[in-house]
Amino acid sequence: MAKQKTDPNYKVIAENRRARFDYAIEQDLECGIMLEGSEVKSLRAGGSNIAESYAAVEEGELWLVNSYIAPYEQAKVFKHEERRRRKLLVSRKEMADLWNATQRKGMTLVPLVLYFNHRGMAKIKIGIAKGKKNHDKREAQAKRDWSRQKQRLLKDHG
Template sequence: MSQKKHDPNSKLIAENRRARFDYAIESDLEAGIVLMGSEVKSLRQGQANIAESYASVEGGELWLINGYIAPYMQAGVFGHEERRRRKLLVNRKELSRLWNAVGREGMTIVPLVMYFNDRGVVKLKLGIAKGKKLADKRETSAKRDWDRQKARLLKQGGA
């Protein structure tokens, strides 16, 4: 049985598509996230945004800052604050690696993807990245346009 069944628990919640354009990502890692019940319910409905968020090492802990999770209406008064700081779970070795990377010039921790893993647990994929300059962004855009044009020309020539 080499065919892998798609697990109904694993599901993409939110993706930061802008991150790969704005940052040159050097490496990435998976982190757990501490959530309230109403936040998990809201995420099951796919109502989250990590586009403007970032991660920061403060006081020996890793935090997700400015991540948005929509309020869960059925929670009533027991709901959650939409943009609260959420603790991220990584082991000590990864935390020290992140701390060292941020300590270097220009490095930052950017959330790339938020998803449910195969066990139905919310995970956050973080990228250790360096901000791109405007010229680098233009170069990335030009390369993407050229690749698209090249594919179009090859398709026309082969048909």
Template sequence: MAPKGSQRVVNKVVAENRKARFNYEIIDTYEAGLVLKGTEVKSLREGKANIAESYASDEDGEIWLINSYLPEYLQANRFNHEPRRRRKLLLSGREIHRLRSAVNREGMTLVPLKIYFNDRGRAKMELALAKGKKLHDKRESEKERDWNRQKSRLLKDNG
């Protein structure tokens, strides 16, 4: 049991891919576990991670996170990890099958949205099944966002 004064941070977001919601139309989201080394977990707990250019891929019936950046842990010496290594994502067999069929048949993409620690202290990733937006869709969503911003300003000014 934890000491009385200590409290755990619940669902602490470590890294977020903010451009994903702009560049992709999110169809469905999944929670996946990450297979990490000890120094990677320590680096994540410091809040230093980048998943902006990363994506997930299906290889040999497993889902892998590719091109994510977890910097080396400074206090570790020769046992440090490689910053841009491929990391395995933990999903159930049914979820893997569903994701593989959607990617292969419908031309969708697996995009990581955020990495966080759950209430048990485990590193988790929110993975999205997404379809890429066309240029005119991006412009339309930007116009809608600007209009909503103007509406809120007008309502705020006029009371």
């Protein structure tokens, strides 16, 4: 992954940082995403949000629901809908695995990162996740605070 970040074509467009706080991510998967031309142009300009979106398996296909891609101003005739459902591209085996995962109680598919890969193709990383309870969230916050405090103490006394 570190190699991709140094690549000039690799660019993170949108990140769902809240997902790692609200969900316990068991597994993640890279998917292709079917976009229209004006959507790709808008993504290159940086106008998108995947925080409120989710992925769903419907009729044997994987869909990204409620993701926002800003309208592209220069598109006069071929404008796109901002919050339309977008088809995600995965293999049949991966689709079966995702469907089986979502059938388990409490499991859902959440988008984690939307990015352009090293070839310049738009990709989305989705995670198979289970919702965290409030006490789990507080515990994670306490661990994070303690590690920050330790770093400060080591820096001051180091």
